[in-house]
Amino acid sequence: MEHQPDRLRLVIGSDDAGRPYKDALADDLRADTRVAVVRDIGVGDQSRAPYPRIALAAAEHVAAGRADRALLVCHTGLGMAIAANKVPGVRAVTAHDVVSVRAAVLSNDAQVLALGQGVIGLALARRLVDEWLAHRFVPGASAAVKLAAIGDYERRRASGAAAGRGR
Numbered sequence: 454m455e456h457q458p459d460r461l462r463l464v465i466g467s468d469d470a471g472r473p474y475k476d477a478l479a480d481d482l483r484a485d486t487r488v489a490v491v492r493d494i495g496v497g498d499q500s501r502a503p504y505p506r507i508a509l510a511a512a513e514h515v516a517a518g519r520a521d522r523a524l525l526v527c528h529t530g531l532g533m534a535i536a537a538n539k540v541p542g543v544r545a546v547t548a549h550d551v552v553s554v555r556a557a558v559l560s561n562d563a564q565v566l567a568l569g570q571g572v573i574g575l576a577l578a579r580r581l582v583d584e585w586l587a588h589r590f591v592p593g594a595s596a597a598v599k600l601a602a603i604g605d606y607e608r609r610r611a612s613g614a615a616a617g618r619g620r
Contacts, residue, residue, distance in 0.1 A: 460489035461586065464520040466507040467570075468533075471526030472496055474570040474578055478524060481579060487586045492520065508536035508567075512543040515564045523565045524582065530567035537565045541607045544600075549573055554584045562590035562600055 463482055467475035475493075482491045494510050496502055504527045511523035523545075525533035530547035537545035545565035546557040549572060557563035566585050568578050590596075 460487060461521045462490050462492075462519070463488055464492045464494055464511045464514045464523045465525070466494040466511045466523070467496060467526040468504040468507060468528075469496055469501065470528040471533075471568070471570045474568065474575060475524075475526045477575060478526070478578060478582055481582065482524070485586060504532045505536040508533040508545075508565075509540060512537040512540035512545065512565060516540050516542045521564065522585075524585075525565060525567040526570055526578075527567070528569055528571040530569035530572065533567035534565070537567065541611060542604070544603075548581060549577075551581065551584045554581050555588055558585065558588040558590055559594070560596045560599075562596070 465475055465479050465482065479491055479493050482488050492514070494514075495507055504525075508525055511520075511525055514520040515523050523537065525537065525545075527533045534545040534547045537543055543565060544561055544563040545567055546553070546561070546563045547567045547569065548554045548557055549569070554566065557566065566581070568581065570578075573581075
C-alpha cells in the first residue's frame with residue numbers, strides 16, 4: 454500500500470492487562486478516515502507476550518518508518534512508554550488528559566501513545582485517541598529546536614557506544 458501522508462499508518466499492541474481496550478481501539482481506528490492502516494502486533498487469543506516485547510516491537514516499526522505512530526495499552530501505560538522510549542528516535546508518552554496528548558504531539562512529536570486500561574475508562578481512552586489523531590507535529594515549530602537537542606544526544610550516545618565497542 455502506498456503511503457498517503459494525510460492518513461496515518463498505525464501499529465497497536467498491548468499486554469494481557471490492556472487487551473480489551475486495545476481490541477476496542479483497534480476497531481475504532483480501522484473505521485477512522487484519518488487512518489490508512491492499523492497493524493495489530495498483539496496480544497491476541499493465541500499470543501502472549503510481556504509488555505516490553507510488544508512496546509519494543511511497536512517502537513521499532515515507528516523507528517524503521519514502517520508506521521507513523523504506535524498506540525500501546527497496558528495496565529497503567531507507564532511500562533509500555535518506558536520500554537518504547539528505549540528505541541532511538543522514538544518518543545513515547547503516557548497521557549490521561551487531552552492537554553497532555555495535544556502537547557505530546559505538537560510540542561514533543563511523540564509518535565507513541567501509551568494508555569492505561571487500569572487507570573482510565575474506555576470512553577476517555579477513545580477521546581484521547583481521537584485527540585491524538587487530530588494533531589500533527591509541525592517540523593518548523595519552535596519545539597523543533599528542543600527535539601533536535603534530544604536527537605543530538607541520542608546520536609552522541611550511539612557513536613560513543615560504538616567507539617567503546619571498537620576497543
